[in-house]
Amino acid sequence: IERLGGVHRRGVMGSLDALCWFGAVLATSALAFVESRKALNTNQALMLAIAAALLQLGAGWATGLYRKAWRAGSVEEVHRVARAATMATIGLVLCALALTDARRQVAAVLLAGPLAAFMQLGVRLVLRWAGEKLRAAKHSSEGKRPALVFGAGVAGSRVIDAMLNEDSDLYPVG
DSSP states (O other): OTTSOHHHHHHHHHHHHHHHHHHHHHHHHHHHTTTOSSOOOHHHHHHHHHHHHHHHHHHHHHHTTTTSOOOTTOHHHHHHHHHHHHHHHHHHHHHHHHHOOOHHHHHHHHHHHHHHHHHHHHHHHHHHHHHHHHHHHHHHHTTOEEEOOOOOSHHHHHHHHHHHHSSOSEEEOO
């Protein structure tokens, strides 16, 4: 994902986030009606899942999650995912209140927000882990020397980026 251009990376991340919301709403809706005497209205659940995906894209854009290519798994990206999920959850609760009369569906939507945010963060964690593994495999085969970088601030990040993206004989390992 990191090798994609900024627009393509943000498009892929937006699509994955929307898919997380879609799945979370369907899963929590199905669970909310498991022991209910009322049957799950699948049309309402699908409408809410689509609305959730669209609300996530809008909230992600509003919070800047898709306007800039964040380093996967960075603290700033986690904050923006949380803010976007909160905004989407609030919007989805309003949609559920307007589209359905079932309190269980509103409860399902409230549970879908944290589940979707957890799934989004999980996707980002897996992508970051896979990217680091691929970079490590690539650089270790090229005979680069391992290096430890001290400093967790902006300067440390720039040094690491320079090692990874420029012709350096060093590879950051920690």
